[in-house]
Amino acid sequence: MPFALYLLAMAVFAMGTSEFMLAGLVPDIAADLGVDLASTGLLTSAFAIGMAVGAPVMAVLARNRPVRSSLLVFVAVFLAAHIAGAVTGEFTVLVATRVVAALANAGFLAVALTAATGLVPADRRGRALAVLLSGTTMATIAGVPGGALLGAVFGWRVTFWAVALLCVPAAIGVLTGIPARVREAENRGPGLAAELAVLARPRLMAVMLLGALVNAATFAAFTFLAPLVTDRAGLGELWVPAALVLFGIGSFAGVTVAGRLSDARPGAVVAVGGPLLCAGWFATAVCADRPTVLLVLVFVQGALSFAIGGTLITRVLYEAAAAPAMAGSYATTALNIGAAVGPVVAAIALGTRLGSLGPVVSSGVLVAIALLVASCCRAVLGGRPAEAALTA
Incomplete structure (x- = not known):
């Protein structure tokens, strides 16, 4: 795999830490800003909505610009949003900073996904994606638990400052390791209208729906993992980072194995x-x-969630091969629609008689729905699309 992929993964690590870190910070943020637990959990949905909406918009804005400069702008905006979030005392302002950070993250990931597939042969997209997603899984192994530990010891604001600092080496990595114009050949490809028309293909929409449902299940449980560990299992607050590490190690194993099978x-x-x-x-x-x-299951569920989620991202990129500049944004949008819906569903379930068990029960229901959808459209998961589509 090209070394540039690993530099992109480093930047994804910084952004993935931010996207997932609220799982360990929700109780502290709620107490500090005077809001209830369910409302604070919706910060994850605000981030995901910004990702879902921002991915195609940012991809359109960046599609004719040099890859390296686009990635650097997105990292800079992401850094600034976390500084603002670290100093605010208002929940509404914190929500706004999460949306801005999400827009920057969405733009970065949409461009990075396209750039990653442009750095490798067409039949190795799954492995390239596994390298890129290793940044996210390493965030769940090290970044998110580290953030939860910092939050538990020094307060949640320190975690926001730490993410801002992580953006500095990420920016240096992009500047020194990413070619200025990864996408030169793709700029001579189809126009924007033709790339948007790809969304009308039923196979693409089906696999995007599957990705959204599976990711909704992942975020429904992950966002409210902390109260499950402390309330139901009766473990101390410092066990939350340990549970997050186990989930992250599982996710790394899952995406690594799936990267060798998803093509x-x-x-x-x-x-x-x-x-x-x-x-x-x-x-x-x-x-x-x-x-x-519970801790064993957290590891297993992390592995399964990311193995299936990573495979579905790869399928989106294959099915959207005729839209080379926008394919990454379609994958990002699908996954973050799920990431937005999942915590909302979980927050509703949290308010039922199930209490802190509600989020994981809702995750099971969401995956069951995904399996029903998959059973109705098995052809989309049967293998690679036609070779012509791969080289379009």
């Missing part, structure tokens, strides 16, 4: 992993009061 055998990944993922969320709800079992 040629995506159907097998979903057919085997999907039912296990669904059953695992319900098992998590049943066994939440058993700390050892």
Whole structure:
């Protein structure tokens, strides 16, 4: 894999830390800013909405600009948003900074996904994507638990400052390692109207829907993992970072394995992993009061969630191969529609009699719906699209 991919992954690590870090900070932010737990959890949805809306918009704005300069602008805006979030005392301002950061993250990821696929042969997109997503999984292993630990010891604002500092080496990596014009060949490709028309293809819409549902399940449970660990399992606050580390290690294993299978055998990944993922969320709800079992399940669910999610991102890129400049934004939008919906569903479930078990139960239901959709459109997961589509 080209070294530039690993530099992109480093930047994704910084942004992934921010996207996931609220899972360990929700209780502290709620107490500090005087809002309830469910409302604070919706900060994750605000970020995801900004990602979902921002991905295609930012991709359009950046499609005819040099890749390196676009990525640097997005990193700079992301950094500034976290500084503003670290100093504010108003919940509404914090929400606004999350939306701005999400727009920058969306633009970066949309361009980075396209750039990553442009750096490797067409039949290695899944492996290239696995390298890029390793930045996200490393964020769940090190960045997010580290942020939760910083928040527990020094307060949640220190975590925002830490993310801002992470943006500095990320920017240096982009500046020194990414070619100024990765996408020169793609700039001679189809026009914007033709790329947007790809969204009318049923196969693409089906796999985007699957990605949204699976990611909704992941974020529904992950956003409210902290109260599950402390309330149901009865573990101390410092066990929250430990649970996040386990989820992150699992996600790294899952995306690594899936990266070697998603190009040629995506159907097998979903057919085997999907039912296990669904059953695992319900098992998590049943066994939440058993700390050892809960922690094992957190690892397993992280692996399954990212194996299936990573495979579906790869399928989006294959199905949108005729839209080379916009394909990354379509994948980003699909996943973040799920990331926006999941915490909302989980917050509603949190207010039911299920209490802190509600989010993981809702995750199981969302994966079950995804499996029903997948059973109706198995052809889209049957292998690579036609070779002509890959080279369009």
